[in-house]
Amino acid sequence: DEAADYETILVTQYGPALVVTVNRPRALNALARQVVAELLDLTNRLAETLPSADEAEPGEWACRGVIVTGTGEKAFVAGADIREMSGMTPEQAEAYARDMHQVTLNLEALPVPVIAAVNGFALGGGCELAMACDFIYASANAGFGQPEVSLGLVPGFGGSVRLQQRVGVGIARELIMTGRRIDADEALRIGLVNRVFDDQAALLEAARATVGEVAGQAPTAVANAKATLNAVAHRSVADGLEIEAASFRTAFTTEDSRVGRDAFLAKESASFPGR
Ligand code: HXC
Numbered sequence: 258d259e260a261a262d263y264e265t266i267l268v269t270q271y272g273p274a275l276v277v278t279v280n281r282p283r284a285l286n287a288l289a290r291q292v293v294a295e296l297l298d299l300t301n302r303l304a305e306t307l308p309s310a311d312e313a314e315p316g317e318w319a320c321r322g323v324i325v326t327g328t329g330e331k332a333f334v335a336g337a338d339i340r341e342m343s344g345m346t347p348e349q350a351e352a353y354a355r356d357m358h359q360v361t362l363n364l365e366a367l368p369v370p371v372i373a374a375v376n377g378f379a380l381g382g383g384c385e386l387a388m389a390c391d392f393i394y395a396s397a398n399a400g401f402g403q404p405e406v407s408l409g410l411v412p413g414f415g416g417s418v419r420l421q422q423r424v425g426v427g428i429a430r431e432l433i434m435t436g437r438r439i440d441a442d443e444a445l446r447i448g449l450v451n452r453v454f455d456d457q458a459a460l461l462e463a464a465r466a467t468v469g470e471v472a473g474q475a476p477t478a479v480a481n482a483k484a485t486l487n488a489v490a491h492r493s494v495a496d497g498l499e500i501e502a503a504s505f506r507t508a509f510t511t512e513d514s515r516v517g518r519d520a521f522l523a524k525e526s527a528s529f530p531g532r
Contacts, residue, residue, distance in 0.1 A: 264291065264295070265291050271465055273320065274320075274324055275322070275323045277326070279326070279328065288357065290356075300359075303363070304366060322371070322372060322472070323364070323369060324468065325364075325390055326373070327375075327376055327377065329376070329377065332376075332379075334379060357385075368480035372394060372468070373392070373393040375441075376396050376457045377398055377399060384402060384416060393449060394451060394460055394464055396454050396460045397456070401450075406435075420433065424449050475516075476531040477511045477513045481507060481511075511532065512530050
């Protein structure tokens with residue numbers, strides 16, 4: 258399997274969960290260009306191999322969720338690689354940012370939930386990677402922030418867009434313009450993370466349990482719900498309701514929805530065919 262050729266990320270399947278671990282602990286898992294290239298390759302492959310909700314001939318739903326995490330107990334991802342960036346021209350820096358933008362868009366486009374399991378520092382590009390995931394779990398020692406202004410930079414991997422969406426305009430602007438770092442409890446309070454766990458083992462176990470929970474639901478419905486949430490997120494309420502109405506209609510064309518309704522009415526648990 259060519260996926261085994263990655264050098265800076267680890268990809269492991271645990272039951273229905275695919276765990277992607279950024280693995281450069283000596284640099285606190287900073288997103289060197291090689292990491293970005295490998296994440297781009299992996300997410301392109303996942304986009305090709307995972308079924309989509311509207312395919313006539315869907316493939317296997319072997320993967321029902323992706324968990325993104327980092328090696329070690331200190332860092333999730335400490336950001337873009339500052340050492341590499343110091344040798345880049347503005348053109349190279351822009352290309353680096355655009356490649357990572359594509360990674361984040363690929364994660365958002367996957368037909369399964371993507372959970373960030375933030376096991377330590379998630380700073381700059383690390384916070385941005387986490388925010389490209391559907392939702393974020395954290396360990397108690399996690400730290401979040403967009404410290405780019407302390408380096409004379411600005412968020413470059415999507416933070417300007419996604420932090421405002423996640424936590425609201427005021428808090429996002431305060432965090433980005435001060436570069437301030439916040440701890441896991443503060444991240445929980447502002448809604449950046451959903452849940453906080455005592456340690457890394459509990460964090461990863463909970464993320465896998467959540468994928469297990471998703472795996473009990475109709476695959477096409479989860480994919481449709483995620484695609485709808487994506488499409489609606491950036492629109493007016495009226496536009497969003499139009500998109501939702503179309504998605505709701507599409508859901509009614511799936512066998513999953515018939516199976517789900519029939520099972521409920523028969524007081525049985527559904528065995529979804531995934532189409
Ligand atoms: C490259 C990094 C790094 C990074 C840490 N290291 N962060 N290398 N890029 N982002 C390296 C250190 O140089 C050091 O290497 C080793 O990892 C351990 O880090 P220390 O700093 O010694 O650890 P500690 O003192 O515990 O501090 C942890 C830390 C700090 C608070 C997380 O490392 C830190 O502030 N890192 C930078 C965080 C940051 O500013 N990120 C945003 C980057 S800009 P050696 O060889 O000395 O052991 C960004 C922009 C995105 O992300 C958009 C770009 C287009």
